[in-house]
Amino acid sequence: MWIILLSLAAGAAIGYFLKLSNKQKKINSKVQQFGVIFLLFSMGISAGSNKSVIANLKSIGSTSLTFAVLTSLFSIILVFIVTNKFMKGEDHK
Incomplete structure (x- = not known):
């Protein structure tokens, strides 16, 4: 469990302190996609x-x-209620 939390914290720190270029972001996206596919497999x-x-x-x-x-149903209902209660008079576009 600790290895998972430490990995998540390390990734968050790297993402926060190092700004990735667009090329690095694309590579990271592919690595993430492969990771999810491997996890599902x-x-x-x-x-x-x-x-x-x-x-x-x-x-x-x-x-x-x-x-x-x-x-899904209750999420939609809750969003509808909150939107109607707190966003009266605002443009809902």
């Missing part, structure tokens, strides 16, 4: 090798879908 291997995950895939999928839909 390794998570897929882990989930696929777990027999209880495979056995409960239908239940996990329906729970995940419900969570995603409700989270």
Whole structure:
């Protein structure tokens, strides 16, 4: 856990103190994209090798879908309420 937090802090410090050129930002973007793809791939291997995950895939999928839909729905409702309450009279473009 500490290695993850230290890596995050080191990256934040480097990003704050060193200004990256556009070329370096593009390279960093590709490295980040590769990292995310590798993370998803390794998570897929882990989930696929777990027999209880495979056995409960239908239940996990329906729970995940419900969570995603409700989270999105209530986020939209909350943004609508906050926008109407605090942004009255402002141009909503």
